[in-house]
Amino acid sequence: MARGSGNRSRLLLIILLVTSLFLVTLDLRGVSLTKSSRSITQSVLAPVQKGVSTVFSPIGRFFSDIKNFGNTKDELDKVKIANSLLKAQLAKVADNKGALNQLKGLLNLAGQGGYKIIPARVIGRGSSASFSQTITIDAGTSDGISVNQTVISQNGLIGVVKVVTPNSAIILLISDPSFKVGVRIARSQSIGVLLGQGNSQYQLELLDPTGTIENGDVLVTNGSQGNRPFVPGVPVGQVTSVDQKNSSLTQTAIVKSYANLNDLGVVSVIISAPSVAPKTAINPTPQPTITVLVTPTPAATPSLIPTPSPSPHKSKA
């Protein structure tokens, strides 16, 4: 009897394991049924999340409020905002300075700011069970948001739009281990890749083997083709420590983000980058060259024919 029950359990286990593996295979092969099921779930969950976040947000900040107990919260918030604005300005100024040095005044400065954005409220966060770092916002396709758009907070880059439903969107945060963004060091204009590590610090890998990273270097996004997923010039973070290992081909460093991902209330999705004037083809005007025409003047050339010198008269003896 017990053996029969054991066999049945094993058979059930095998059937369910095979079913699970079948689903995994379908998903990895990109079958839309499994992808759309998550999208439908998000559409169903979004109104619930929106309602709950309104009521639940004070409770959600319970632990962080305990940490800040004794401080004047309003005062602290004001200082934080002012500080973050200054940091963002500093990043832009440093970036512009580096570009100017390199291009020696031939290029125009990129317009500061001027992004067309859609502000949205954070209504949910990714579950810790999924190991992914995401947030859910209360704006979606009906507001003009689409996949692969840059998302910023008041401090700088925070992520990219991963999934969109009509009224909500899931943002993959910069801290997610699968997150990668091309960045530029404002000082030297060297290009690198910033990788999420799952925590508040990120790894910078420089692409240029001859480039150098210094502590305090400011990073901005390098930008993507067609401004998707990243628009250029968004402040990302600051280098806190440089890896001095000589074994690797390129330099690496630890970067601290400007944005505090644990304290996101309102974020903005950049729907278009600042418009830039169409680039005009430069046709360098050649400088007039001075042509010196040399006309050879016939000069008296010394004759090689010996001129007969007056011969001494022979004196008759």
Add this chain to the structure above:
Amino acid sequence: MSPIRIASSLVFFFVLFAVQESAISLVHFPVAGFSLYLAVAIALIAYEDHDGAIIMGFLSGIVLDLSPTSNAPFGQWALILTLVGYVFAANRESIFDATSAPLTFVLLIAFGVSASLIFYLVFGLLLGESNGSFTHDIVLIIGNLVWTVIFAPMFLPIMRSFQKVVNKSGQNK
């Protein structure tokens, strides 16, 4: 397990999933997060009989796979929790003893949650997923374990009475 029981379990898991995604996930737990969903699912698996534990594991996994924030392929959680269900089913006798001792049961749930997360990470590695640095993952698993130990005593008595009611109604039928 009857089809009605399967359907009602699915509904229960979906409600629990909604609570997890919309409320629990909003709390900024220090160190790491807490998964109410996993803790309750493991507790339900522990209360079930042989076949029930495996089916309950699969159903809870399928609902967790619906998570739109997950990077993992659909079906990964179903696979992991089915395996966890089987482990619980295979050790049914010793687990049944643990359910009657509250502290042991709390620890069993906490270790069950941690084991599920470890299985998930290992399977993710086999599939080539990037789930962060080793330190970060360890901190997350230990954090989940600690929070489960803290919070499990609050919801386990409710689940126990709920389970008794479900069993009684099943016997009456």
